[in-house]
Amino acid sequence: MARDSQAALTALNRFGFGARGGAAGDFMNAASDPRGFVKAGLSRPNGALLEVPGLLSTPELARQVFDYQFEIQQAREAARVAQSTASESPPQAPDGKQPPQRRNLSLPSVAKEIAAKDPTMQAQTADNANAAMTPGAMQPSVNPQKPPVEPPNIIQKTFRAEALARLQRSVVADCGFVERLVVFWSNHFCISANKGALARMWAGSFEREAIRPHVLGRFGDMLKAVEQHPAMLFFLDNQQSLGPDSRAGINRHRGLNENLAREIMELHTLGVGGGYTQDDVTSLARIITGWTFAGRQGRLGTPGSFVFNANAHEPGTHLVLGKTYLPNGLAQGEAVLSDIARHPSTAKFIATKFTRHFVADDPPPALVARLQDVFTKSGGDLAVLATALVDSNEAWQAPPTKMRSPYEFLVASGRLLARNPEDPGRYLNGLNVLGQPLWSPAGPNGFPDTSAAWASPEGLKLRLDISAQVASQLADRFDPRELLELVAADAASPETRRTIERAESRQQALALLLMSPEFQRR
């Protein structure tokens, strides 16, 4: 079979995470059957699942974090009592708030260490995470035997374990198309770990439980799994939203929060301009009141599991997008989700975003129209959608104008240099530096997906700094000319080849290779 080097580059970079180093032979395999190489992963049943020993379910994780927070609360209480007995008149803040913490209660070394390592812990909305971290200060006095190096913060430990599992899968995957789909859908239905302790704890389990099972399944199933996942309900405040006329709403004088309902319509399904109104948003917000998760005490169910709280549910019939939904408890909201999953605006919105991600910032209209049709006719079958994309001509003919995202760039580097990560720290730092902190986008619209966002002057300069640093540590082990063969073979431009061959050192050559258009564009 004829070797098609350009198509191999497309298969590896546009659809996958790039060629692996060593003897994997990815480029050769991709060149001999580009489409087959990309599609190989699609036919593997459950190929998107990530089951790694030690990774726990959302309720199990909830129990750990609830226990942890409870312990902290106890310790804080104990310390407060000890403090007020030690000091006859605790200093009173002028505004009548809690007295300020005394200086002799030192911050826990662990909390400091974590804060120093992970800037995402410092985000402005990390109130809960901070609440979970700071009081660890009291632990040394409560449990003086504890060795100082033991990381007691279960939240950070969990986040790193989840990150590691995801990174390892990305780095070792054959082509990586299925993992790229996971990343795409995970960003489409993103949460942010910066929302607080629970979000950080659940960022990984959310992806494993709500996204991965449906990446090769149905959009409607993914939508339902996402909107009923505790992580999403927490991220977009729905656990706080009460039907104004529900029993809980009346008793507690609280009511609606339309955050989740709006983002379901705007970001998850119909898209802006998808034909919904403010009334539809408010209506859907009413319908999904009561969608929440059970708390620590498990009054409503297993702590940390999705529950429908009828007490918080707004009673009555509601109108959404011109259709009447009769009061039917949980099923009322599920019926709405099922309908909007099949709405033509959703098909258009998803087809456009999907094509923009993989093919071009301005996606070819004919391809978008075809994928929209495929989405509709297949009932939102996402494996069929992905197959149609790979089978299209446009996806192979469009020039590589997209930039790799920071995640794709770092993973591609790790694959080429055969760095199967054993510690996620370097990757997480790199993602922070490049503006794509893992599972922590700035807003519910996820990370940007256009070249303009990632090819910024500062972003490019930082990529170069990172490449130079990686090269300074690893270049001695490789011949850069051989790496170029693995990356692009005869699809490499003469200029790139010459630049690498004429570099003044292996280090410089590797840095230039990692920054070459062949490695950065897709």
Place this chain on the structure above:
Amino acid sequence: MDCSENLVMQATSRRALLLGGASFAAWAYLPKLARAADGSDPRLVVVILRGALDGLATVAPIGDPDYAGLHGAIALRADGPNAAMMLDPFFGLHPAMPEFARMYRAKQAAVVHAVATSYRDRSHFDGQDVLESGFPGPGRVQSGWLNRALEALPRGDRIAGERAMSALAVGPTTPLVLRGAAPTVGWSPVALPQAADDTAMRLVDLYQHRDPALASALTQGLQLEKQAQGDDMKPKPGAGGAAAMRLVARGAAKLMAADDGPRIGALAFDGWDTHANEGGPVGRLAQLLGGLDGALAEFESGLGDRWRHTVIVVATEFGRTARINGTEGTDHGTGTVALLAGGAVKGGRMITDWPGLKTANLYQARDLAPTTDLRAVMKGVLHDQFGVGERALADTVFPDSTPVKPMKGLVA
């Protein structure tokens, strides 16, 4: 295996601020962008608050009889603990902003209230696109109004046709408001050891042959001015969002204070989407406003003498509901505030045509009704600070905005 941990070294302090080199070369000849009369050398900073700032919580219409009822548990009060700082008998400033209050009293800060862009729906992302692109509606994301304003600036003789001045984009990605054809330089407080110059030059050369877009971006990001900065530029472990805001402002101010520094800068702060537990005088929004307040103070001290000729505009994509929602927060709304600060501001003024908060006066019976077009504010500042002509403002900077006249007299 030791090889697994070396992919990306820990971010360490580079302690260097980056300036675009091509533009740096040009700056030696850059004519002062003089305001015709007094020959001053003005600076403009645009601060975008992403997530929609609750204007009624930032500058509260305490004298409006309907305010306390609508804003409920989180409403500010004129007296008692954590009282708002009254800017006039009607409006009170959030108590987390003492620096802004001081500037206001010194007539170096003003508030525009009941202001909004031309966008009337409630998507953050479309709202931000309109705010930053300067187009009347969403969907235009190729360039931002501040970049096009740069293009419209009168060019100096020595660099005629070649390059206007560059603007400073703070953060790892360029905010839309500054994207476009005019040159920008980037700076971000996160730092790494830098690649060697020779490596960078070779890469620029490769890009020039193979990928002009990357060549131009990298050139701008690269050719650098290392400016001395002390230990105080290092992000402090445990620093919260407020400290991060100060840090970013401090770095940007330092760059812009230099004789050859960028005259125009843009930065964005996230996190203003206060759907739940927004908090009143203390709480979540208070922390954010405290950070913003600190950032303004950093600009004031960091810009030194330049502060006298500086205008900072703080704007957000839209406001929030007048009535708090069921979770002691506010949902997406319409009218909000814009804040002006700087020695060049004709300050000490509340600028508003107050629509009132009676239900009949609210936009769609839920939001503060906008009575001022934010573009009028931006146009006024661009006209007064840099002499951008009204025609350019109406045609290219804010396309299709002829009926929106520049607000006069914002700059002293």
